[in-house]
Amino acid sequence: MATTMDFSQTYDFPPAAVREMISDPDFIAERATRTGSTSVDIEVAEEPNGSTTVIVERVMPANVPSYAKSFVGETLTITERQEWAVPAADGTGTAVATAEFSAPLTFTGSMSITADGDTTTVRTFGEYKASVPFVGGKVEEMAKDQTIRYLTKEQEIGRSWLQGER
Secondary structure, eight states, X not given: OOEEEEEEEEESSOHHHHHHHHTOHHHHHHHHHHTTOSEEEEEEEEOTTSOEEEEXXXXXXXXXXXXXXXXXXXXXXXXXXXXXXXXXXXXXXXXXXXXXXXXXXXXXXXXXXEEETTEEEXXXXXXXXXXXXXXXXXXXXXXXXXXHHHHHHHHHHHHHHHTTOO
């Protein structure tokens, strides 16, 4: 069994500006630092056809319950990968999104950037799968909850970033 996550962030900026922001190494470093990462490695590969791959490896303190400490440890390394397809002319588009953790947990899903009038939405949808006997569902729910908190903070940081408040 897996745990599903579906979360949307909204911005009052055009899709092209939002897509540029989420693949900007300076923004990625800023959001990592402001969300508690102790280190971050960033790789952004922009292809001539307009597709973009973003790989971010973050190390964070493992703020997990006692039942998870034994297989997580004191820190958690998260490797996120977003493979953005060639965007539409207005900047909207989709990506395959994955996250690997230094724990027996993975996230597999997708992202999309859509526009509705003056509002751009970044939707992250996918599933967490933990391979931990007896407590796998708890681990997946914990990861989902922490990711939603992270994405909420990322949205706050992103809104400030787009308004030039860096």
